[in-house]
Amino acid sequence: MRLEIGIIKIEDVQFGEETTVRNGTLYVNKNELIALVRQDNRLSEADVELARPGEEVRIIPVKDVIEPRVKVNGSGELFPGIIGKMGTVGSGRTNVLRGAVLVTVGRIIGYQEGLIDMSGPAAEYSPFSQTNNVALILHPVDGLAPHAHEEAVRLAGLRAAVYLGKACKDVAPDELEVYELSPVTDTTLPRVAYVHPLLSEGLLHDTYLYGVDAKKILPSLIHPNEVMDGAIVSGNCVSACDKHTTYHHLNNPVIKELYRRHGKDLNFIGVVISNLNVTLADKERSSDYASKLVKLIGAEGAIITEEGFGNPDTDLMMLCKKVEEYGIKTVMITDEYAGRDGGSQSLADAVPQADAVISVGNANEVIALPPMKRIIGDLKPAEVIAGGFVGCLTTDGGLNIEIQAIMGSTCQLGFGNLTARGY
């Protein structure tokens, strides 16, 4: 499986008569995009606003962030089984608008969306402060049930990203990245697998693999290229800081890093997809099955990531323990919930085998954010989003809020540069 990612660099985003890319600027036909998403009559209103790095703009509440892409050739279509035609993705050529993202905005559950600040202290905590953002603000019809509302917003976001992505189908890329697991002849290189559990708690905390609800899957093998080419889509409303947005799935940094070192320091042998269900029986079943797959494919080492916190901490520990019990060495990536003073126990579970942990930071750290000149969306939900609290909104529109509320601030795929140290 050989995947070429054609990177079209986007440095600016503007409204225009036609949705197209010209000289590094993405032009968006606002009315056409609105008409496209309003085809789903579960949405009563849609609007589009633009935000660029450095602007004094706050986008809130954010549900998902998606990178606009298009399959130029190769089997399958973007987001197969949901938007695109079914087919195995991960080969051929996919063009990407790198530096632009589609952001879905609008209150769903209210307490588990997040915010993106395009400047100020929050900016270094989110990758989406450095991208050119097309914000799609969506309102449901009255009385729409929450799961239908989530689905409508999810599909609208994916459709919008596909629509924008088409603008670069025939554009010559600025850079080409090639992803191919070439055979490794050096047998001294350790065989490394990546265990990738997807959040699947239900109640609007779901992920989709080729359109299948991850709650319903048994752990399985997947080629890393499939992950990078849109096989996994976020459908969840978990805390903003450690949610894997669809963007994070498409740009999985563990996969990228393992690829970078494949054939040099290690032999990247594959990815095991698992899930993060809420019942004990499901946790035992999935961790048993996933660890067995890691052993079956002959891994000597494995990286294990996590999505969400609390309940899935147990899955993370079960996976670690069981993989280690097969004699396979593990490293896990997790964030921490050590309280605002940093003095509480960071994780809800622990096993002695978890001796190699990468921490991506304490999500409860409180940060003071200044007011922004422009709000895309609505500032009021700040008091109820996870990480916010009554009184966190100051009278001038500033926020004293946990970094838990910032999109991607403690992403447990290890996307960012935040860590926590013990003092």
Added chain:
Amino acid sequence: MAEKKYRVVHYLNQFYAGIGGEEKANIPPMIKEGAVGPGKPLQQALGEEGEIVATVVCGDSYFAENIEAAAESVVEPVSPYKPDVFVAGPAFNAGRYGIACGAACSAVSKKLGIPVVTAMYKENPALELYRKEVYIIPTANSVRGMAEAIPKMASFARKLGLRQEVGLPEEEGYFPRGLRVNQFVSRTGAERAVDMLLSKLRGEPFQTEYPMPTFERVPPSPVVKELHSATIALVTTGGIVPLGNPDRIEAASASKFAEYNIAGVYDLTPDAYQT
């Protein structure tokens, strides 16, 4: 003469202050000018920059009777000396003295807003009580460790007195306080994860970024024999509140709790309850 850069007040118990032994353990706080007992080598170690302007002395038993009141009563005589830093002990393995040092430091830190430090042996029961709020330097388990403890306390007191930044416990030599503090580093989490896995696979040393806590085994309580007359508490993290969440309990990092009467409630339905 060089100008003193910071003022220190030192806390000692009745024994180290030379007032007496166990028979004097009940004395209430008293202030003496300058350095006393172990404060003298401490002053020497502080050199020209720091000055022990006063020593506050208190009996270990006086403290043990009412820790909070005793701690507060230490603050009052200390305050007029306007210290930049407060140093207590070293307490070595003496439990009552360790608790007094920890409590005095805690009260001074809260009331006067100045940095504080004490020192004791790792098994002193005061360590677990105060390590989170007070810097505590490790010492030997008895007064034989005094010569080793004094320079460590002096250099730490100097750092605090000069308002210098305090680094990681392993760099600065204090007991880890159990506080997690965020910082940005040059490599991403994914890069660090692959680095760490390769080290682990190669048998090279590596340092986990989060050491797992260890738990004691707690013996379960004895069986409740008469269930029908027992008061039973059902504990759930379901986050169930009355519809509308009238007390606005936060969905994460809740800062409060509330009580709701469920007499006669046999089912939780969406018309009256939510999560």
